[in-house]
Amino acid sequence: MLNVLAYLIGLVSLIIVIPAQIPLLGWANWFALPLIVVGIILGALSSKDGGRNFCLVVLLIAAVRLTLGGGLI
Template sequence: MGLISLLWGIVAMIWMVLALIPLLGWGNWFLIPFAAVGAIIAAIGVLFTRSEKRGRAKTGLVLNGIVIVVAIVRLGIGGGVI
């Protein structure tokens, strides 16, 4: 679960950078649910792995959380169009 959430977070981060480009802000509408699923996978990974193996899941949770926050702020600024 940790590796999946980490890779999911990396893909979401790349998508977030692309959605910061003007006229591609509409991608944030799809990015927020995508990153939310990644955060759920990471949370499940944190819950069901041993404490010494939680690093990847925690990193995936942080990455997906950052992506969600930035996407929400970007939608608030540009309304998802710009």
């Protein structure tokens, strides 16, 4: 059950992160980061690793975008 919740939280975060790839919308990644961390925690508490790994991939996408944009743009 926690794995399914981690997947759902990861999907919601991905819906936020995808438009944040557009220039000048990078600040939206800051709204997704807390959700991603919650998904990673729930995925870590689960007996399966799929939800956690999905959230880690979404975190990687958001972190790379924030790094390229200087953390804000």
